Amino acid sequence: MTLETSQTKQAAVKVASGHTYERLPMPDLTFTKEIAEATAPLYEKVKHHIPEIEWPVHAPYVYWINKLKKERDATILAHNYQTPEIYHCVSDIAGDSLQLAMEATRVKEQVIIQCGVHFMAETSKLLNPDKTVLIPDMRAGCSLAESITGEDVRLLREANPGVPIVTYVNTSADVKAESDICCTSSNAVAVVESFGVDTVLLIPDEYLAQNVAKETDVKILTWKGHCEVHERFTAEELLAYREADPEIQIIAHPECPTEVTAIADFTGSTKGMIDYAVGQKPGAKVLLVTECSMASNIQEQAPGVEFIKPCNLCPHMKRITLPRILDSLLEMKEEVLVDPTMAAKARQAVERMVNLKN
Ligand code: 13P
Ligand code: SF4
Numbered sequence: 068m069t070l071e072t073s074q075t076k077q078a079a080v081k082v083a084s085g086h087t088y089e090r091l092p093m094p095d096l097t098f099t100k101e102i103a104e105a106t107a108p109l110y111e112k113v114k115h116h117i118p119e120i121e122w123p124v125h126a127p128y129v130y131w132i133n134k135l136k137k138e139r140d141a142t143i144l145a146h147n148y149q150t151p152e153i154y155h156c157v158s159d160i161a162g163d164s165l166q167l168a169m170e171a172t173r174v175k176e177q178v179i180i181q182c183g184v185h186f187m188a189e190t191s192k193l194l195n196p197d198k199t200v201l202i203p204d205m206r207a208g209c210s211l212a213e214s215i216t217g218e219d220v221r222l223l224r225e226a227n228p229g230v231p232i233v234t235y236v237n238t239s240a241d242v243k244a245e246s247d248i249c250c251t252s253s254n255a256v257a258v259v260e261s262f263g264v265d266t267v268l269l270i271p272d273e274y275l276a277q278n279v280a281k282e283t284d285v286k287i288l289t290w291k292g293h294c295e296v297h298e299r300f301t302a303e304e305l306l307a308y309r310e311a312d313p314e315i316q317i318i319a320h321p322e323c324p325t326e327v328t329a330i331a332d333f334t335g336s337t338k339g340m341i342d343y344a345v346g347q348k349p350g351a352k353v354l355l356v357t358e359c360s361m362a363s364n365i366q367e368q369a370p371g372v373e374f375i376k377p378c379n380l381c382p383h384m385k386r387i388t389l390p391r392i393l394d395s396l397l398e399m400k401e402e403v404l405v406d407p408t409m410a411a412k413a414r415q416a417v418e419r420m421v422n423l424k425n
Contacts (some may be wrong), residue, residue, distance in 0.1 A: 077308040080399045082199045086177070088139070089105040091397045094131045098123035102130045112155040116363045128389035129156045135396040141201075143392070144191065146183035146339040147365075148384040153182050155364070157392060163338040164190075164236050168421060171195060180395055181403070184383045186212045186402040193414045194421070195408075203391035205401040207383045209237050211322075214292030215271040217241035223268060227288065232268045234416065235275060237294075240405045242271075243413035249420040252321050252336035257277045259287065259387050261423055274298070278321040278328050293337040296381045297322035300356050304377060305330045308354050315375070318343055319356035327356060335363060345369045350384050358384065 079087045092415040106126040110117075117125060129152065136143065136157075144167050145158035154161050160170045164187065171179065171191040178199045181188035186209055188202040220242055228274060233255070234246035243249055250258035250269070256279055259267045268286050269276040272291030280287040300323050308315055309330070317329035318340050333343045337357065344353050349371025355362050358381045362374035394400065405413065 071292075073327075082402055083404055084177075084199055086199070088097060088399045090399070091135070093393075094127075096127040096131070098126055104125050105132055106156070109156040112367065113151045115366060116151040125152050125156070125389060128372065128393050130172060132157045132389065132393050132396060135393070136180075139178050139396055139399070140176045141180055141396065142174050143177035143180045143182055144174075146187060146384065147341065148360050148381055149182050149364075149387060150360050150385070151363045152389060153387065153392070154360070155367075157389070158182060158206045161364070163253060163293045163336045164250065165253040165336065166338060167191070168194065168236065168417065169252070172421060174198065178399075180392060182387045182392065183207070184209045184381075185403070186237055187237065189405060189413075190417055192403045192405055193240060193243070193410055193417050196410060196414075199399070200403045201399065202401055202403055203388070203395045204386040205421055207386040209383055210295040211235065211237040211292045212239055212242075213270050215242055215290055217245045217361060219290075220245035220270070223270070223290075227266075227268060230266050230268050230288065231262045231264060232270065234270055235272050236417070236420075237267060238271065240409055240413040243416045244409045245412075245420070249416045250422075251420075253338060254420065254423065256282050258420060258423060259283055259285050271311070274324050274328075275321050277325045277423070278323075281325070281328075287318045294322040296358055296379045297356075298324060299379050300377065301326045302326040302330055305354070305356065308377075310351060315354050316347060316355055317354045317356060323356055331356065335422065341365050341368070344372055344374070347372050368397070 080090050081087045106129050110122050142159045145154050145161045179191050181202050183214050185205045188200050188352050190202040232246045233250050236249050236251050240251045268288045271290040273291050276287045276289035297320055317326050317331045318333045321334050345368050354371045354375045359378040362376045
């Protein structure tokens with residue numbers, strides 16, 4: 068059965084751009100021979116992470132999402148923490164926060180489906196005000212984004228006159244709008260140093276700020292926000308792994324506490340961690356101190372490397388699933404909107420970051 072023959076016309080949905088889309092009914096999710104054949108090359112990419120017995124459940128979603136993406140003129144941007152079936156089987160572009168923000172500026176399609184958390188979708192919308200940006204689950208938040216408001220930033224500015232405010236992209240548009248520039252974990256040191264001043268506010272992640280402070284002479288003032296995933300890793304836990312195997316390479320995300328990154332052989336953004344892991348010799352054992360899905364997503368790029376995952380899941384990233392992505396495409400939901408006045412100010416902070424020459 069094709070999508071065209073299974074459709075019965077339903078009410079249309081109008082998005083903010085004024086464009087009207089037909090709301091489509093749920094396609095038949097039977098694992099047919101046609102679907103098995105069409106998705107077989109994609110299964111090859113995830114066969115080490117998804118048991119063969121489970122593939123008939125995922126494959127119809129993968130098939131219809133990829134088909135509908137073309138019909139809807141949509142592209143799927145996926146963060147490195149998305150599950151392997153999203154990362155490898157339906158995404159068009161996958162990466163860390165900086166890569167996704169940069170790629171968002173180059174998207175040709177009219178619709179962006181953001182497989183990640185809400186602040187990432189908002190960043191894509193800021194950079195593409197005329198496009199339709201959808202997030203498969205509006206509840207996909209972030210403990211860092213929730214730790215601070217625009218009003219907090221205004222008060223910080225009053226209390227620290229003349230001190231530039233650098234805001235981590237893991238924040239709401241309201242917070243970005245009150246900032247001088249954004250940063251991600253990939254470029255935080257360069258952004259902080261770009262002002263050529265003695266003191267900078269780097270908010271809201273206290274641990275990122277402390278990790279950046281170790282790499283620069285600029286005095287960093289910060290806030291008490293934490294990532295609920297990375298704050299759970301402890302030095303004791305990592306030392307136990309190192310004691311068990313002194314050769315192990317420990318690589319950590321800079322949202323981890325400083326006592327954790329002090330033990331790590333390398334600290335960097337999710338892209339930095341991927342590049343480091345892929346550069347290891349075959350036979351190396353690499354402990355990934357970050358969200359669980361990343362090791363599965365990058366195993367194919369580093370076939371000889373054994374990944375050890377202490378494994379903390381981000382419950383917000385995990386709200387994005389294949390059924391929800393399909394729903395997004397069928398019903399053109401949930402649309403991410405930003406108040407235009409706030410968006411104009413927040414966009415400046417994001418664009419300053421994107422345009423910063425390192
Ligand atoms: P990256 O920019 O390193 O991908 O980090 C985003 C994030 O949310 C990590 O928790
Ligand atoms: Fe936010 Fe942490 Fe989840 Fe990243 S991993 S989205 S910083 S809660």
